[in-house]
Amino acid sequence: MSFQHKHILGTEQLSREDIELILDTAESFKDINTREIKKVPTLRGKTIINLFFEASTRTRTSFEIAGKRLSADTINISASSSSVVKGETLEDTARNIEAMHPDIIVMRHGASGAPHYLAERIDCSVVNAGDGAHEHPSQALLDLLTIRQHKTTLEGLTVAIVGDITHSRVARSNLYAMRTLGMNVRLVGPGTMVPKGIEKLGCEVYTDLNEALEGVDVVMMLRIQLERQGKTLLPSLREYASLYGLNPSNLKLAKEDAIVMHPGPMNRGVEISSYVADGPQNVILEQVENGVAIRMALLYLVAGGSEGEV
Ligand code: CP
Numbered sequence: 479m480s481f482q483h484k485h486i487l488g489t490e491q492l493s494r495e496d497i498e499l500i501l502d503t504a505e506s507f508k509d510i511n512t513r514e515i516k517k518v519p520t521l522r523g524k525t526i527i528n529l530f531f532e533a534s535t536r537t538r539t540s541f542e543i544a545g546k547r548l549s550a551d552t553i554n555i556s557a558s559s560s561s562v563v564k565g566e567t568l569e570d571t572a573r574n575i576e577a578m579h580p581d582i583i584v585m586r587h588g589a590s591g592a593p594h595y596l597a598e599r600i601d602c603s604v605v606n607a608g609d610g611a612h613e614h615p616s617q618a619l620l621d622l623l624t625i626r627q628h629k630t631t632l633e634g635l636t637v638a639i640v641g642d643i644t645h646s647r648v649a650r651s652n653l654y655a656m657r658t659l660g661m662n663v664r665l666v667g668p669g670t671m672v673p674k675g676i677e678k679l680g681c682e683v684y685t686d687l688n689e690a691l692e693g694v695d696v697v698m699m700l701r702i703q704l705e706r707q708g709k710t711l712l713p714s715l716r717e718y719a720s721l722y723g724l725n726p727s728n729l730k731l732a733k734e735d736a737i738v739m740h741p742g743p744m745n746r747g748v749e750i751s752s753y754v755a756d757g758p759q760n761v762i763l764e765q766v767e768n769g770v771a772i773r774m775a776l777l778y779l780v781a782g783g784s785e786g787e788v
Pocket of ligand 1: 533534535536537538608617741742743
């Protein structure tokens with residue numbers, strides 16, 4: 479099966495078949511990352527530019543590693559070291575980069591829709607590495623790969639996504655993809671942090687964490703995004719931790735074999751206690767490990783690869 483998308487802008491545009499192809503392709507790349515020689519010639523001759531206008535540890539590094547392990551030439555540009563600080567517009571930056579003929583631009587930007595804007599104006603593929611509070615597709619896909627590795631099948635599983643849903647591109651990308659795959663999604667948070675009407679996307683909304691955790695297969699905790707909140711949406715971090723923080727006691731409400739996820743970076747002691755973050759049910763570093771394989775799969779598929787050739 480071949481992949482029909484030139485760009486990866488969000489999971490909203492991906493079908494069940496697309497998602498399964500990406501997960502299967504990532505599985506086939508996984509073992510490269512633990513070999514002694516962690517490199518294959520698959521994308522030799524391709525040029526990938528990582529254009530990051532926002533801070534990142536996991537996403538930027540793993541896209542860079544993914545490109546290098548596939549033998550692509552990978553260049554990183556961050557806003558602080560680019561001519562953006564001199565006032566250059568996004569479109570001018572993109573057109574100048576495109577004049578150097580890259581094959582793929584991986585972009586993170588604080589404005590929702592920025593990668594879509596870019597994709598409409600330039601010829602090469604664009605991969606969204608997180609746009610504002612809109613989508614973070616590669617994160618959702620690595621989350622799904624991690625869940626599939628623990629639960630075998632995804633359809634019918636129940637997932638609680640807990641925290642600042644309004645500002646979370648991770649929550650939105652997971653919600654779209656999980657609904658496409660027939661998973662049950664519970665969104666949990668204070669009323670000020672859950673968008674009105676989001677139930678229309680096919681999820682259940684809870685304001686009580688204990689109720690939401692009852693019998694779930696997966697608990698996904700989100701970071702409080704203070705940098706995206708225009709005004710304070712919670713009385714105090716201490717109160718938030720007591721009402722919405724995951725700890726060993728409330729985790730017992732989930733299924734005994736439930737897994738605990740977090741996209742990082744974590745606020746230990748706020749949305750998640752260290753006992754849980756480092757406890758036996760956490761799969762947080764597996765998520766990071768799977769991030770490299772998922773990003774290898776995305777780069778490979780938008781560059782024109784198909785499943786049987788891996
Ligand atoms: N999960 C995630 O996007 O982490 P970074 O901000 O470190 O890339």
